[in-house]
Amino acid sequence: xxxxxxxxxxxxxxxxxxxxxxxxxxxxxxxxxxxxxxxxxxxxxxxxxxxxxxxxxxxxxxxxxxxxxxxxxxxxxxxxxxxxxxxxxxxxxxxxxxxxxxxxxxxxxxxxxxxxxxxxxxxxxxxxxxxxxxxxxxxxxxxxxxxxxxxxxxxxxxxxxxxxxxxxxxxxxxxxxxxxxxxxxxxxxxxxxxxxxxxxxxxxxxxxxxxxxxxxxxxxxxxxxxxxxxxxxxxxxxxxxxxxxxxxxxxxxxxxxxxx
Amino acid sequence: xxxxxxxxxxxxxxxxxxxxxxxxxxxxxxxxxxxxxxxxxxxxxxxxxxxxxxxxxxxxxxxxxxxxxxxxxxxxxxxxxxxxxxxxxxxxxxxxxxxxxxxxxxxxxxxxxxxxxxxxxxxxxxxxxxxxxxxxxxxxxxxxxxxxxxxxxxxxxxxxxxxxxxxxxxxxxxxxxxxxxxxxxxxxxxxxxxxxxxxxxxxxxxxxxxxxxxxxxxxxxxxxxxxxxxxxxxxxxxxxxxxxxxxxxxxxxxxxxxxx
Numbered sequence: 343x344x345x346x347x348x349x350x351x352x353x354x355x356x357x358x359x360x361x362x363x364x365x366x367x368x369x370x371x372x373x374x375x376x377x378x379x380x381x382x383x384x385x386x387x388x389x390x391x392x393x394x395x396x397x398x399x400x401x402x403x404x405x406x407x408x409x410x411x412x413x414x415x416x417x418x419x420x421x422x423x424x425x426x427x428x429x430x431x432x433x434x435x436x437x438x439x440x441x442x443x444x445x446x447x448x449x450x451x452x453x454x455x456x457x458x459x460x461x462x463x464x465x466x467x468x469x470x471x472x473x474x475x476x477x478x479x480x481x482x483x484x485x486x487x488x489x490x491x492x493x494x495x496x497x498x499x500x501x502x503x504x505x506x507x508x509x510x511x512x513x514x515x516x517x518x519x520x521x522x523x524x525x526x527x528x529x530x531x532x533x534x535x536x537x538x539x540x541x542x543x544x545x546x547x548x549x550x551x552x553x554x555x556x557x558x559x560x561x562x563x564x565x566x567x568x569x570x571x572x573x574x575x576x577x578x579x580x581x582x583x584x585x586x587x588x589x590x591x592x593x594x595x596x597x598x599x600x601x602x
Numbered sequence: 603x604x605x606x607x608x609x610x611x612x613x614x615x616x617x618x619x620x621x622x623x624x625x626x627x628x629x630x631x632x633x634x635x636x637x638x639x640x641x642x643x644x645x646x647x648x649x650x651x652x653x654x655x656x657x658x659x660x661x662x663x664x665x666x667x668x669x670x671x672x673x674x675x676x677x678x679x680x681x682x683x684x685x686x687x688x689x690x691x692x693x694x695x696x697x698x699x700x701x702x703x704x705x706x707x708x709x710x711x712x713x714x715x716x717x718x719x720x721x722x723x724x725x726x727x728x729x730x731x732x733x734x735x736x737x738x739x740x741x742x743x744x745x746x747x748x749x750x751x752x753x754x755x756x757x758x759x760x761x762x763x764x765x766x767x768x769x770x771x772x773x774x775x776x777x778x779x780x781x782x783x784x785x786x787x788x789x790x791x792x793x794x795x796x797x798x799x800x801x802x803x804x805x806x807x808x809x810x811x812x813x814x815x816x817x818x819x820x821x822x823x824x825x826x827x828x829x830x831x832x833x834x835x836x837x838x839x840x841x842x843x844x845x846x847x848x849x850x851x852x853x854x855x856x857x858x859x860x861x862x
Contacts, residue, residue, distance in 0.1 A: 344648055382789075398730055400635065408817070409829060410824065410826065411824070411826055430778075433710055433827050433830055433831075434633065436609065443781070446742060451798070452794060452795070452798055453797060453801060454798060454801060454802055454805065454817055455819075456815060459805065461797075461801060464669070466795045466797050467794045467797070491791075491794075493794075495790075498788075499789075499790065501787045501834065502784055502785065502787065502788040502790075502832065503788075503790065505784055505831050505834055505835075506780070506781040506782075506784040506785050506795060507781070507786070508818055508819065508820075508831065508845075509777045509780045509781045509845075510777055510778055510780075510795050510799050510802070511782035511798050511799070511802040511817070511818070512816070512817060512818030512819075512820060512852070513777050513810050513844075513848050513852075514774045514777045514799075514802055514803075515802055515805075515806055515815060515816050516775065516810035516816065516820075516848055516851065516855075517769045517770055517773050517774045517814065518769075518770050518774075518806045519681050519811075519812045519813045519855065520766070520769045520770075520813060521766040521767070521769045521770035522813070524762055524765055524766040525762065525763065525766050527762065528759045528761075528762040528763075529764065530755075530759065532811065532812070534727045534753075534763065534790070535712070535766060535767070535770050536711060536807045537712070537713060537721075537726050537727070537815075538712055538713055538714060538726045538767055538770060538771050539770050539771070539774075539803050539806060540803055540807060541694075541713060541714060541721060541762055542714055542770070542771040542774055542775055542776075543773075543799050543800055543801070543802070543803035544800070545714070545716060545719065546775055546778045546799060547796045547800060549810075551779075551782060551792065552775050552778035552779045552782055552792070553779045553782070555625075555716060555775060556772070556775050556776065556779065557714055557716075557771070557772060557775070558768055558771070558772030559693075559768065559772075560679060560768075560772060561772070561780075564670065564671070564817055566670065566671055567670060568692050570693055570761065571693075571765050571768065572675075574761065574762065574765055580851055580854075583847070584773075584847065584848070584851065585768075585769075587843070587844065587847060588773050588776060588844070591776065591813065591840055591844065592772070592773075592776050594840075595776075595779065
């Protein structure tokens with residue numbers, strides 16, 4: 343069985359470590375600068391904790407789950423021997439890993455992780471890449487133990503996926519915060535929007551394409567409602583600007599579709 | 603038991619008619635200009651179909667589920683006697699109903715309906731308003747038979763809820779279509795994003811506030827990733843514009859929060 347060390351103790355490190363442990367592939371070590379979160383995560387998955395370069399355990403695979411901008415320096419500052427080293431970032435090329443490492447790889451889980459929330463790894467697309475046959479084979483094996491959806495995707499396409507994820511997750515969540523703000527302004531609670539939020543997500547996911555289920559005043563080009571909404575946002579120029587911009591885009595996009 | 607007539611045969615009319623029928627309160631008549639969809643809906647809920655003003659059946663409650671801009675003309679062109687007449691629109695004031703009608707009311711379901719998709723009405727917030735005690739009492743009774751979440755909300759606040767719904771549903775769905783486009787550009791399928799879309803919605807709904815679960819390069823002010831994304835969108839100026847605008851807003855909003 344492969345010996346795995348996880349480097350980092352953030353959201354992605356936690357999700358990977360716990361999910362590996364569930365599959366009987368618990369990491370042997372959590373290596374993290376943050377003593378508190380690192381040793382807590384190590385305890386939860388039955389691994390040892392280390393925080394100093396000299397303490398790094400020997401392993402077959404090192405999974406680097408640190409912030410994107412730390413990947414180069416972390417990978418350059420540790421001695422991995424001839425082991426496989428994979429980062430877990432969507433937008434970072436595999437070559438951001440130090441060129442000193444012979445077997446560079448990527449294992450990117452396409453999901454948004456939050457501490458304390460467990461997610462079903464089996465359904466999460468895991469995008470893998472390897473700079474050597476040995477590296478690719480190793481991440482393919484580990485990814486396959488975690489998920490039923492393992493895809494080999496190069497750095498260029500993985501970056502496109504990550505960009506798409508920013509729109510459908512980060513920007514979507516921001517739309518939720520705007521909804522919350524607009525309700526709060528009139529003394530109502532965000533919880534009212536919850537059935538609508540869940541149904542909107544389910545509908546898009548169950549349809550053949552979200553374009554087909556686009557509804558609302560923008561796609562109907564309903565001037566009356568759009569004007570009313572703009573009047574309501576007169577004291578919130580930033581939100582009014584977003585409203586107009588997105589409404590125009592929805593209308594332009596729908597025209598392109600219907601012309602096809 | 604109340605006699606109910608539904609006017610219209612679109613998404614909202616269908617959802618209300620079928621849900622009333624499930625509760626043993628099937629409408630006695632579907633009144634709709636569109637013969638095909640009107641008579642089909644009538645058949646599905648065991649109601650008669652009518653399409654001419656003279657055919658309008660006597661009833662206790664007329665539920666007008668037509669497009670927002672048709673509410674005034676439809677409500678002014680039919681003879682409702684002394685019955686209660688309610689429209690089902692979020693952004694339309696109760697007084698858009700013809701002033702000839704004595705018992706004007708609103709029954710607005712806060713949900714996005716699509717033909718052929720059944721939804722659980724019990725969890726849908728139903729926002730009611732009445733211009734007379736009799737009108738309010740009637741829509742309260744009917745709404746209460748359909749849903750566990752009936753709220754009395756005036757036209758002004760209901761419009762704010764509808765505006766919030768545009769952000770969390772229509773604009774969110776547009777973000778999904780952008781994600782689909784970005785994946786398609788690189789030969790990948792929208793289905794890859796489905797677990798992320800569902801988890802993002804669930805996370806927001808299960809958190810105390812979506813603000814607390816905001817993630818991504820924008821909230822971290824991660825210039826490196828933002829610049830990379832802008833370069834990737836260089837041939838899509840409209841999407842680049844949305845990206846920059848929303849990223850800036852997320853960052854500005856998070857600064858305001860952390861200052862609190």
